Amino acid sequence: MKIGIYGGSFDPVHNGHIAMIRSALKSGFIDCVIVIPSVRNSFKLYTNKLPPPYRLYMMKETVEGLDLKNCYVCDVEYDIDGVSYTAVVLAKLTSDEYISEFLISNGIKRKKAEEHHEFFWIMGSDTLGTFETWYKPGEILNYVSLLAAVRPGDDTDVEKTKASIKKNLGGKVEIFRLDGVDCSSSGITTSGDYSQVPEPAVEYIKRHALYTENTKLEGVSEEARKQFFEVAVWMYHYLGGKRLLHTLNVGYLSAHLADVFGCDKDKALIAGALHDCAKELPIEQQLELAKKYSGDLFTEKKLLHSPAGATFAKEQLGIEDKEILDAICYHTTGKGDMSTLEKIVYLADKIEPSRNYTDLTPIREAAEKDLEGAMRMTAAAVRDKFVSQGRDIHPMTLLMMKDLKM
Ligand SMILES: [Fe+2]
Ligand SMILES: [Fe+2]
Numbered sequence: 001m002k003i004g005i006y007g008g009s010f011d012p013v014h015n016g017h018i019a020m021i022r023s024a025l026k027s028g029f030i031d032c033v034i035v036i037p038s039v040r041n042s043f044k045l046y047t048n049k050l051p052p053p054y055r056l057y058m059m060k061e062t063v064e065g066l067d068l069k070n071c072y073v074c075d076v077e078y079d080i081d082g083v084s085y086t087a088v089v090l091a092k093l094t095s096d097e098y099i100s101e102f103l104i105s106n107g108i109k110r111k112k113a114e115e116h117h118e119f120f121w122i123m124g125s126d127t128l129g130t131f132e133t134w135y136k137p138g139e140i141l142n143y144v145s146l147l148a149a150v151r152p153g154d155d156t157d158v159e160k161t162k163a164s165i166k167k168n169l170g171g172k173v174e175i176f177r178l179d180g181v182d183c184s185s186s187g188i189t190t191s192g193d194y195s196q197v198p199e200p201a202v203e204y205i206k207r208h209a210l211y212t213e214n215t216k217l218e219g220v221s222e223e224a225r226k227q228f229f230e231v232a233v234w235m236y237h238y239l240g241g242k243r244l245l246h247t248l249n250v251g252y253l254s255a256h257l258a259d260v261f262g263c264d265k266d267k268a269l270i271a272g273a274l275h276d277c278a279k280e281l282p283i284e285q286q287l288e289l290a291k292k293y294s295g296d297l298f299t300e301k302k303l304l305h306s307p308a309g310a311t312f313a314k315e316q317l318g319i320e321d322k323e324i325l326d327a328i329c330y331h332t333t334g335k336g337d338m339s340t341l342e343k344i345v346y347l348a349d350k351i352e353p354s355r356n357y358t359d360l361t362p363i364r365e366a367a368e369k370d371l372e373g374a375m376r377m378t379a380a381a382v383r384d385k386f387v388s389q390g391r392d393i394h395p396m397t398l399l400m401m402k403d404l405k406m
Pocket of ligand 1: 276
């Protein structure tokens, strides 16, 4: 097959990106496009507005929602340590083993997936001009030809660039015509005008309340911001999409609530983001990790992931901060004498933007001014559910409710 590869931040994805994919597919040079939302782009290391998994799943939902045929979203960069230089990504992606498995997992027949493939790196004509300054451009050209989009009326001196790349690096450059709008992701998030964002992405952005004041992370240290991005990539290996986005949403909301109720924003961001990190581990592993943190305090299956998460974050990420670890450990049950951080993570877990198990508007409104009031509303709902199901309320929750004067 002739395979086009299209990398980018997609922060957010917009109609210009979609036009690029559609025009490349129409060009006749390629049979399909593999889209790679970046993880650690050398040009935008940690400066993207959203951590990588949000951008990956936004692209997936968009490709699916628009029903883009012969277009596959790829997470290859999650398996690469350090900066995801194009040369490094291509070495992995174009290896026989990786590419055939990837194509098969996207519904391509084995025979076709295992044949010899030719690869093309899709890019705009503006980026083509800077190609020779990239990291190991010669090596990149060992894996791919370049497939550059030229907009009608574009005055970039493409032929000159093509000749230079051929002379200096010996690479092949093909040109295709780009039909479509000219827009930029940063222009969209700065202006707040989402008219050039495809509908499935708009829906996704709304569902998770992205590109808002909360996701700007103002007042969060640079170090915590980087840690948040890294934690998101790390958790990608342990959680499915829905739960991963939920736990990251709790990070954002906890950081916001920390602002409102005067507690450490950095700690709230990290504790919130990590609160469900152990939830999809095998139950035996959860049990073992839970015991290390809290002995036999939690035995019910549904509760194990909380203390297990504290141990997991500690052992795997080296997080030693007791306040963070406790906030993770008690996020499901609550406990007596809770710290503000623990209260925030407890509450944020129940009301983050994508939660829709009931009308949460009154609790969300209360959460902006009265932390304990909002907790009381949440705890009352939990109590009612347990009573109706004839289940016992955990002793730690009873202690929390006593403190909340319930
Ligand atoms: Fe949880
Ligand atoms: Fe949760």
